[in-house]
Amino acid sequence: MFDSLAEKLQATLADVRGRGTLTEADVNAAMREIRLALLEADVNFKVVKSFTNAVKERALGADVIGKLNPGQQVVKIVSDQLTELMGGAARDLTFSPRPPTVVVMAGLQGSGKTTATAKLARYLKEQHGSSVAVAACDVYRPAAVDQLIKVGAQAGATVYEQGTDQDPVKIAAWARDRAQSEGKDVLIVDTSGRLHVDQELMAELANIKKAVKPHDVLLVVDAMTGQDAVNVAEQFAEVVQFDGVVMTKLDGDARGGAALSVKAITGKPILFASTGEKLDQFERFHPDRMAQRILGMGDVMTLIEKAETAYDQDQAAELERKLRKQEFGLDDFLEQMRQVRRLGPLQSLIGMIPGMGKELRGVKVDEREFDRIQAIILSMTPQERRHPELIKGSRRLRIAQGSGTNVQAVKALIKQFEQMRKVMRQVAQGRMPDLGALMRQAR
Amino acid sequence: MFRRLRENLRKTRQALTSEIQATLFEDLSDETWERLEEALIYADVGAATTAQVVGQLEQEATSGSISGGQALTERLTELLAEIARTGDDRIDLTPEPTIILVAGVNGTGKTTTVGKLAWHLSKELGQTVVVGAADTFRAAGVEQLEVWAQRAGAGFVKGPPDADPGSVAYDTIAAARRDGADVVIIDTAGRLHTQDDLMAELAKVKRVISKQIPDAPHETLLTVDATTGQNGLRQARLFSEAVPVSGLVLTKLDGTAKGGIALAIAKELGIPVKLIGIGEQLEDLRPFDSTDFARALVTE
Numbered sequence: 001m002f003d004s005l006a007e008k009l010q011a012t013l014a015d016v017r018g019r020g021t022l023t024e025a026d027v028n029a030a031m032r033e034i035r036l037a038l039l040e041a042d043v044n045f046k047v048v049k050s051f052t053n054a055v056k057e058r059a060l061g062a063d064v065i066g067k068l069n070p071g072q073q074v075v076k077i078v079s080d081q082l083t084e085l086m087g088g089a090a091r092d093l094t095f096s097p098r099p100p101t102v103v104v105m106a107g108l109q110g111s112g113k114t115t116a117t118a119k120l121a122r123y124l125k126e127q128h129g130s131s132v133a134v135a136a137c138d139v140y141r142p143a144a145v146d147q148l149i150k151v152g153a154q155a156g157a158t159v160y161e162q163g164t165d166q167d168p169v170k171i172a173a174w175a176r177d178r179a180q181s182e183g184k185d186v187l188i189v190d191t192s193g194r195l196h197v198d199q200e201l202m203a204e205l206a207n208i209k210k211a212v213k214p215h216d217v218l219l220v221v222d223a224m225t226g227q228d229a230v231n232v233a234e235q236f237a238e239v240v241q242f243d244g245v246v247m248t249k250l251d252g253d254a255r256g257g258a259a260l261s262v263k264a265i266t267g268k269p270i271l272f273a274s275t276g277e278k279l280d281q282f283e284r285f286h287p288d289r290m291a292q293r294i295l296g297m298g299d300v301m302t303l304i305e306k307a308e309t310a311y312d313q314d315q316a317a318e319l320e321r322k323l324r325k326q327e328f329g330l331d332d333f334l335e336q337m338r339q340v341r342r343l344g345p346l347q348s349l350i351g352m353i354p355g356m357g358k359e360l361r362g363v364k365v366d367e368r369e370f371d372r373i374q375a376i377i378l379s380m381t382p383q384e385r386r387h388p389e390l391i392k393g394s395r396r397l398r399i400a401q402g403s404g405t406n407v408q409a410v411k412a413l414i415k416q417f418e419q420m421r422k423v424m425r426q427v428a429q430g431r432m433p434d435l436g437a438l439m440r441q442a443r
Numbered sequence: 444m445f446r447r448l449r450e451n452l453r454k455t456r457q458a459l460t461s462e463i464q465a466t467l468f469e470d471l472s473d474e475t476w477e478r479l480e481e482a483l484i485y486a487d488v489g490a491a492t493t494a495q496v497v498g499q500l501e502q503e504a505t506s507g508s509i510s511g512g513q514a515l516t517e518r519l520t521e522l523l524a525e526i527a528r529t530g531d532d533r534i535d536l537t538p539e540p541t542i543i544l545v546a547g548v549n550g551t552g553k554t555t556t557v558g559k560l561a562w563h564l565s566k567e568l569g570q571t572v573v574v575g576a577a578d579t580f581r582a583a584g585v586e587q588l589e590v591w592a593q594r595a596g597a598g599f600v601k602g603p604p605d606a607d608p609g610s611v612a613y614d615t616i617a618a619a620r621r622d623g624a625d626v627v628i629i630d631t632a633g634r635l636h637t638q639d640d641l642m643a644e645l646a647k648v649k650r651v652i653s654k655q656i657p658d659a660p661h662e663t664l665l666t667v668d669a670t671t672g673q674n675g676l677r678q679a680r681l682f683s684e685a686v687p688v689s690g691l692v693l694t695k696l697d698g699t700a701k702g703g704i705a706l707a708i709a710k711e712l713g714i715p716v717k718l719i720g721i722g723e724q725l726e727d728l729r730p731f732d733s734t735d736f737a738r739a740l741v742t743e
Binding site: 036039040041042045108109110111112140141142143144146147149150151154195196197222224225226227228229231232249251252253254255257258277 | 481484485486487489490548549550551552580581582583584586587589590591635636637668669670671672673674675677678695697698699700701703704723
């Protein structure tokens with residue numbers, strides 16, 4: 001996410017950083033690079049102009065020129081300005097004191113509304129413990145209702161649908177009444193994709209809004225959108241005065257300049273980011289963190305939050321006990337591996353670690369390697385898992401055959417495990433490396 | 444080149460687009476070229492291609508080889524159309540059966556394109572068409588295509604839920620050969636070009652097809668959403684690495700987006716646009732016209 005933009009800004013500013021003082025020519029050169037990078041990142045050209053002008057003005061101010069390390073200050077100015085542009089602190093949905101809280105999803109065709117609807121339902125269920133219903137109001141796209149029935153159920157939401165013959169405005173109103181009578185906390189209304197220039201469908205959207213009186217209207221925007229994002233956002237803002245934005249497809253390599261543009265032009269905050277095809281790949285959008293990330297400073301906060309939701313406190317305590325008593329076996333190792341994988345694809349985790357973005361660019365994580373390790377461990381008896389030192393010739397052969405791997409793979413895994421166990425023992429005995437220092441180094 | 448993009452925050456888009464039509468070239472100054480650059484950037488043409496086109500036009504204008512607003516506007520359209528015109532922009536239907544594979548990023552309009560294409564081929568050209576639902580991933584992707592196939596009067600082949608897309612492609616071609624169909628269109632699941640495993644899966648679908656008919660797929664179309672920005676170039680490049688993309692379908696041109704990224708793709712990768720999508724109805728799929736496209740890029 002935004003990797004290339006971060007790289008470009010870093011390269012430009014590294015150049016500035018190397019010098020003692022900043023001349024106006026330096027600032028101009030840096031601004032030119034930033035301008036190009038932002039245009040390449042699909043930030044709207046009007047936004048690019050105001051952004052670079054603002055940065056330039058601040059960079060040329062007296063508090064930079066003549067200071068000991070002006071380069072670092074330019075980085076800070078760009079970062080501050082970017083944070084400002086992205087919208088300050090994160091914002092949440094508006095929850096109604098009298099349920100159901102109603103949310104309407106709107107957007108262009110193919111921006112990912114139906115998927116985002118299900119993801120939001122799952123998110124609210126998991127994070128807020130809400131009982132959620134989703135309403136299928138996309139009666140135009142073939143099989144859109146079927147899709148919502150499937151993904152809605154996967155998300156653990158009740159799906160309200162009346163097929164495709166009803167008027168979407170009526171379905172929405174009916175769903176709202178039903179959500180109220182069934183005591184749902186949240187109702188999310190999925191609408192059909194529509195072009196911002198389609199007057200008839202835009203009027204329909206306005207009528208849906210009137211019928212359900214939503215607490216939030218969310219505009220779903222594809223992160224790959226180009227300059228046109230501004231047009232789309234302006235038109236939707238005019239007709240339905242949406243309250244916030246969901247950015248989708250942020251797991252691709254699009255630099256997502258649309259996020260900057262939409263925020264800057266409409267002033268509406270981006271509330272959520274959708275980062276994959278799985279229903280749990282959905283998170284709150286943190287503008288301040290995102291600005292740090294654009295500048296290549298990593299996204300440690302998101303990583304920590306992910307870890308917190310995936311890890312079970314009791315399990316962690318049990319693990320600590322085992323480590324102390326030196327009872328850590330392959331079973332525990334497998335459990336650890338599963339927990340890490342629950343955080344999401346390793347590839348996307350790596351992107352969140354400060355300093356890793358660039359260094360690990362070419363590195364592909366082979367997720368199947370984990371499947372092989374899992375297969376090997378599962379082919380062992382419980383006793384073998386606790387005492388891998390028992391595994392010799394014939395056991396090794398049996399495990400290799402059972403897991404569909406070979407003897408070398410089994411041998412290698414056990415060897416790695418023994419080494420790991422040694423390190424863990426040291427850690428448990430109090431020789432803990434200073435994690436804070438490690439982090440600072442990575443930065 | 445972007446020294447010209449420097450100031451002029453005040454200018455609105457409305458002013459920009461209305462001016463570009465008639466009076467842009469009346470008075471040649473830095474501001475003329477700056478405004479032209481902005482118009483092309485605004486159409487998602489991208490910095491590199493914009494620099495090339497504007498640079499050449501400016502050079503021709505200052506050297507005096509072209510003068511006058513009318514001539515410059517025509518030359519601009521010509522320059523843009525020339526870039527858009529690359530490779531073979533027709534779809535050859537002589538192979539029996541002709542195999543067309545359709546791929547693209549999620550939400551770019553693959554399934555809709557397959558439906559419209561099937562309708563055109565069967566209703567307007569009288570071809571017998573079979574469509575294969577190799578999008579076995581998206582919930583209800585198969586159902587969506589089935590509705591389109593019925594509307595188009597095309598044969599329809601699907602696999603069991605979560606079937607291997609390659610096996611669906613195989614079954615579709617086998618069915619088409621058995622029934623003597625003229626054209627086979629294979630719809631695939633949307634995938635981000637950055638997902639290596641899914642790109643490998645797409646390459647496998649292609650291999651399965653080539654095993655049955657050595658020179659197939661005869662046409663591999665990549666759907667690109669006209670609202671896509673500079674990432675479209677990455678999409679086209681990475682999809683081309685997985686399968687031999689022979690043409691683009693530029694979808695959703697009925698909005699305000701100009702689809703200028705197709706120009707960058709044509710220039711950088713030599714992949715032509717073959718079809719454009721301009722609406723949700725069956726007949727809203729048209730052949731690509733480079734001159735019309737070029738004209739639309741710089742006017743409202």
